[in-house]
Amino acid sequence: MIEVRGLAKSFGDVQALSGVDFAVGEGEIFGFLGPNGAGKTTTISIIAGLLGADSGTVRVNGMDIAKDGTRVRQILGVVPQDIALYEELTARENLHFWGGLYGLAGKKLRGETDRVLEIVGLSDRADDPVREYSGGMKRRLNLSAGLIHGPKVILLDEPTLGIDPQARLNILDIIRNGVSGGMTAVYTTHYLEEAEKLCSRIAIIDHGKILAQGTLAELVMLAGEGSVVTVTGAFSSAQVSPLLKGITVEHFGDGSLRMMIPGRSELSGALGRLFSAGIPIEDVSIREPSLEGVFMKLTGRELRD
């Protein structure tokens, strides 16, 4: 549905994007994970036809955005980072206006407005001015304004920015349900857990370059990430070290050790050897491989940096 090839964009001396390639299949939620300034919004802006690329191509549903901008925008919904709404208008008036820009009118516009208000759970507040809404309600309305014309593809640029966890889960559910209805989504975020929970595939972007992309499992494998196992008990390093040959030990001390174990079989083998040898173990904690670890491994820094 979306095909991006060799995308590059610079602003003056700043290279915002460089050689960005990815493809998103129909009905897929593709995550764009990266810190602020990584190039996520620039990528979304180019796909939406708002910015021209210095080089590279973007095709949406087979149409080149550079040549067929108006037709592409007709099937594209964009949910911007900003709450881009008229605060003095009601939710219904806002949706009527934004829907009208896509050519919706009359009965169809009214029907679509009711539909999206229902989806985002704002039907009962539809006729209240937006300025009276909470932050989470505004975010939901912001999302619904991108859905009003029933787009085939939706570009979501950090749509949960600045709202509480409950409201965020609510928005993720709306997106998930929308995609189950056949929509394709590109979702940019710098919240790891959102990308993990929502996206079928993820691209990690930093300094305008895609460092890796794939499913969560593929990324973990690509980064060589494993489970981090911490064992505590009344043991000395001399007792346990002969039992952990071939295992990466990150921290070793009397009474505690932390190991990096690449897979399930290696994990059960190592723990089995410790228990068989009668090592007095008091506690074992296992931290599964995560996107955070992958991100750190690929970028050398935490996402919040």
Next chain:
Amino acid sequence: MATLRVIFHIAANDFRLTLKARGIIAWIFAMPLVFMLVFGLAMKGSSGTDRKARLTVDNRDAGFISRSLIEELRAEPLDVVDSLKAGESAIRTLVIPEGFTEDVLARRKVALELQKESGADVEASAAVNAAVFRCLLRVVSPLIEMEAGMLERGTKGFAFKGDSLAGSPFEASLADPRLLGQIEAGLDSLRAEPSLVTLRSTAAGALRKVPSGFQSSVPGSLVMFVLMTMVFSGAAITVERSTGVLRRYAYSPAGKGSIIVGKLLGRMLIAFVQIVFLLLVGKYLFRISLGSSTGALVVLMFVFAFCTGAFGILFGSLFRNPEQVSAISIIATLAMSALGGCWWPIELVPRAFKTIAFVFPTGWAMDGIHKIISFGYGMGAIAPDAAVLAGFGAAFVLLASWRLRPTD
């Protein structure tokens, strides 16, 4: 067709948003009325009626020639008074000196004095000047005619000696006291005769007099407040830019051209509502004349709405902070209004300021409106004003299009 629908859709939304803006109703409808009233009264508030110029006569002469002169003055379209009530201002005073009749009959040089107060209306004073001259002629001409008769009849004490005239009617009357009564009767009789030649002077269109009172304050307030409304509406574009709303427009299939035309049309609708309201208030509440060419007025107001609407969009495109727009818009609007002739008639300012007025759209708008409503001209006369306003508007639209970027 779809593009037109989108344009009207954007225009209707901007129209609605403007009417929903806090305090806008006061700025569109109430404040202009206050300004019209205050400025109209300050500028004497007398337009629309044909009030006569006042002339106070201070007659220190006891003779019949001054009496005849005063009678002639009373026949003129002047408000001639010979005594003032308490608190009344003389405005203009004609002083007829003592011995005026005797001096005229004695063929001695005599000076009449027309005193004007500093605030006296220039145009009315000119009318009074002309009337005094006319009346003097109507009094002196019969006297000359009678002198000729007296010479012909060989009246004693008054005759040609060689090429010069010796004596005077006054000297002749010393020899024959009945002569004064005969001259007075003859003067009255000659003055009563219809003139053989009449000069009828009519103006092409309405008389070109300096607009004053409400005739000046209504168009001035209209131009100033329409401009102010449009410039304030520019702040809405700045808000749209800062909240990302403008960017959201750009994500839609509506092109940049449709967006700008839609926003312009929305502002023009607001301007037109305001213009129609203020003109009706001017006509029915302040009783001003709107001229006889409704077509010319509609055309001029249309291009003025276009010009100011475009100026509002340009203003909004120049700034990123709505507070900046509010502060600068007040200064810009007041300066353009004052220099453009909205606060006082442009006819009263020095030549340099008259030139400066036409640097701004306000100057052209005021010129065009007064041509229609104050001087009675039509389409042909306002064509240059309308063309210049349209040119200003086109330039503002082009600049705004260049300044407004979807990525802003």
